[in-house]
Amino acid sequence: MSVNLHDTAYELERALRNSDEYQTLRGLYDEVNADASANALFDKFRSMQIEMQQKQMMGQDISQEEIAQAQIIVSDVQKNEKISKLMEAEQRMSQIVTELNQIIIKPLEELYGSVNQ
Known part of the structure; x- marks a missing residue:
């Protein structure tokens, strides 16, 4: 059966x-x-996240000033109920996608896992 x-x-x-x-x-x-x-x-929070990730991927240092600014933004985001609820829902969705991915790749893990044993 195909x-x-x-x-x-x-x-x-x-x-x-x-x-x-x-x-x-x-x-x-x-x-x-x-x-x-x-x-x-x-939007400010997402831009900050992207900027920090890009710097890390390029091996650039993140200054103390940038860290302090990021902490302020994160604090403001956590105080905003709408954004906090959105981020919690994003985490739940991310967990579901991770679980689905684990299910999808299970045959490959079983295949390659059996070769290494």
Whole structure:
């Protein structure tokens, strides 16, 4: 029996979009975007994250001033209830994606795991 993996992947995508977890994430994301101050703070937070990650990947040092600014932004983000709820929902969704990935790659792990034994 032949299985079209792309069809199965699109089926999984539809299931993910229809899941309670995704619907919750989508609603919270829309709430943050509808609130001008929360949206601006969230954009500032994401920009800071990307900038720090890029510097780390390029082996550049992050200054004490940049660390202090990042800590202030993180503190402000944690105080914002809408953003905090969104980030919690993002974590739940990330955990689900990690679990799905583990399930998907299980046959390869079993295959290569058995070769190494």
